[in-house]
Amino acid sequence: MACRVLVTGSADGLGLLAARRLIAQGHRVVLHARSPARAQEAMAAAPGAQAALVADLSRLEEVRGLAEAANASGPFDAVIHNAGVYRAPGQEVLTVNTLAPYVLTCLVRARRLVYVSSGMHRSAHPDLRRLASEEASYAESKFYLVLLAKAVARRWPQVYANAVNPGWVPTKMGGPGAPDDLEEGVRTQVWLATSCDPQARVSGQYFHHMRQAPYHPRANDVALQEAFLAVCARLTGVPFPDA
Numbered sequence: 001m002a003c004r005v006l007v008t009g010s011a012d013g014l015g016l017l018a019a020r021r022l023i024a025q026g027h028r029v030v031l032h033a034r035s036p037a038r039a040q041e042a043m044a045a046a047p048g049a050q051a052a053l054v055a056d057l058s059r060l061e062e063v064r065g066l067a068e069a070a071n072a073s074g075p076f077d078a079v080i081h082n083a084g085v086y087r088a089p090g091q092e093v094l095t096v097n098t099l100a101p102y103v104l105t106c107l108v109r110a111r112r113l114v115y116v117s118s119g120m121h122r123s124a125h126p127d128l129r130r131l132a133s134e135e136a137s138y139a140e141s142k143f144y145l146v147l148l149a150k151a152v153a154r155r156w157p158q159v160y161a162n163a164v165n166p167g168w169v170p171t172k173m174g175g176p177g178a179p180d181d182l183e184e185g186v187r188t189q190v191w192l193a194t195s196c197d198p199q200a201r202v203s204g205q206y207f208h209h210m211r212q213a214p215y216h217p218r219a220n221d222v223a224l225q226e227a228f229l230a231v232c233a234r235l236t237g238v239p240f241p242d243a
């Protein structure tokens with residue numbers, strides 16, 4: 001069955017590859033890029049995409065605008081929360097990697113939500129006081145995506161929300177020497193977003209290369225999940241909706 005999928009950060013890297021693979025499989029894909037110029041490049045790089053929406057995810061007002069534009073374009077079956085930054089100031093890392101996916105999760109409803117996390121999340125020392133002061137390391141920001149997937153899975157039983165570690169792959173972020181396979185790095189996101197396979201129709205799981213994998217145990221802490229949602233709601237002005 002053809003699905004309609006929004007892929008954030010799809011002008012390059014894993015997001016662009018996911019978009020291309022989805023289109024090749026017959027799905028309807030809406031791209032997202034940081035600027036009109038990047039959106040044009042994304043449309044040229046992923047022929048067959050329905051549209052490319054524009055928002056700089058480091059600016060929360062633009063993230064809210066992206067949600068409005070996405071909803072105005074029609075309903076989505078899945079959202080792949082792929083956009084991310086690695087080397088950037090702590091506030092930008094937090095906003096792009098954690099707060100933007102949180103806001104889009106709240107405002108763009110879809111049956112399947114895929115959060116592109118990282119194996120590095122397992123080294124995080126989550127500290128909600130740092131979160132509250134709008135700071136996060138890359139590892140923390142990716143831990144929060146696993147925590148968000150867990151919280152969504154628990155609060156919204158009708159939604160499949162899962163996190164993915166794509167491996168260390170040779171994109172702009174991963175660098176040319178990254179050892180893992182790029183195609184393998186995108187397969188799981190596409191599968192979780194669209195497959196009828198029972199193993200893909202699960203929620204609150206963390207995947208690496210199509211298999212459930214061990215993750216930071218604190219992601220299971222329900223009190224931490226709730227406190228995280230409350231801090232995100234305060235920082236963004238967007239409350240987490242009921243199911």
Ligand SMILES: NC(=O)c1ccc[n+]([C@@H]2O[C@H](COP(=O)([O-])OP(=O)(O)OC[C@H]3O[C@@H](n4cnc5c(N)ncnc54)[C@H](OP(=O)(O)O)[C@@H]3O)[C@@H](O)[C@H]2O)c1
Pocket residue numbers: 008009010011012013014015033034038055056057058081082083084085096116117118119165166167168169170171172173174175178
């Ligand atoms: N590569 C790896 O080894 C690796 C490992 C673990 C996890 N990941 C995760 O995988 C995801 C994809 O990364 P990648 O390797 O494909 O990196 P990438 O090639 O650098 O692509 C990142 C994407 O996010 C977009 N983006 C970044 N900041 C943005 C902003 N402020 N507003 C809008 N879009 C923004 C980029 O847009 P521009 O192209 O315009 O900058 C690009 O499309 C990320 O979440 C990353 O953390 C990657």
